[in-house]
Amino acid sequence: MQENDKYFVWLLLLGACIGLGKLLVSSEALTVRLCFGRAILGSATTAIAGAALIQIPHIDPLALMAIGSALGIVGAQFVELWLKKQVNKINGG
Template sequence: MTAEEKSVLSLFMIGVLIVVGKVLAGGEPITPRLFIGRMLLGGFVSMVAGVVLVQFPDLSLPAVCGIGSMLGIAGYQVIEIAIQRRFKGRGKQ
């Protein structure tokens, strides 16, 4: 496995672990669909941090992982809220 592949996998796992922690700490009931969906969304949103390497190719892995953590925490919630609003808007029509 190359260093780039390890970086992408690290970012994905960071996002997944952040979401697992948030789901387990939250008060809402956990369903398998919700759990798996949020894990995938958090993982893929964290992987977006790899785009930073295009602008800053010499950025260290801990810095990229920090950006991935930030996106994993805030990014998936923004996307989830946008999706919920979109589907609620369709239901009212």
């Protein structure tokens, strides 16, 4: 496995952990659907940090993980809020 592939896998795992961690500290009831949804959403938004590898090929792994964490947390919150607004539009008017 190439170095960039390893980083990508680490970013996916990091994002999944962020998503599950957010779920564990929330007051929402734990369901299988919610666990998978948060893990997928966290992984997808964290994987965007892989774009940093394209711009800065020799970026330090710790810096890449920090970018991935930030994007995973902020990106997942943004996507969740956007989706809730879309559902409210559909249901409310």
